[in-house]
Amino acid sequence: MHPAFPIGLVLSLAVAVFARSAGFDRDRAFYPTVVIVVASYYVLFAAMSGSVPALLMESIVAAAFVIAAVVGFRSSPWVVAAALAGHGVFDGLRGHVLTNSGVPAWWPAFCAAYDLGAAAGLAWMLAGETRRLYTATPRPTPWSARSGASREVSRPSR
DSSP states (O other): OOTHHHHHHHHHHHHHHHHHHHTGGGSTTHHHHHHHHHHHHHHHHHHHHTOHHHHHHHHHHHHHHHHHHHHHHHSOHHHHHHHHHHHHHHHHHHHHHOOOTTSOTTHHHHHHHHHHHHHHHHHHHHHHHHHHHHHSOOOOOTTTTSTTOOOOOOOOOO
16 A cells, blocks of 8 residues: 555545534535545646646546536535545546656555545445434424314415
């Protein structure tokens, strides 16, 4: 295991704990923004290398993750968790399919660990929310508070 892997994993967990304690993750846009940011780093590295082909290829890949982040933001945070995990897998495979001399040697391991840790943390939080939704005691409705009361809504007199 590359030494950057545990650093990325610990950092992803630290960011998740900080985001939760500060309340940042209450905003639905937080984790989609994380997906967009992590996807943009390879574009930055390509720009630093001065390689136009690498810049174009990395931009195309980043665009796919940006689209996934937007789709997840508008539909389901599970899509965002899958995008983070997918980027972690991509980090492990990208060196076999793309060439980008601007990427530091340690970055793919660090980024993969960060992405997979963030995806796991988000999935854990989402699973907890799902469990709470399905196991919570139902709140009383206005009708259940009055035993035997009719469910008809009274209309104001004219």
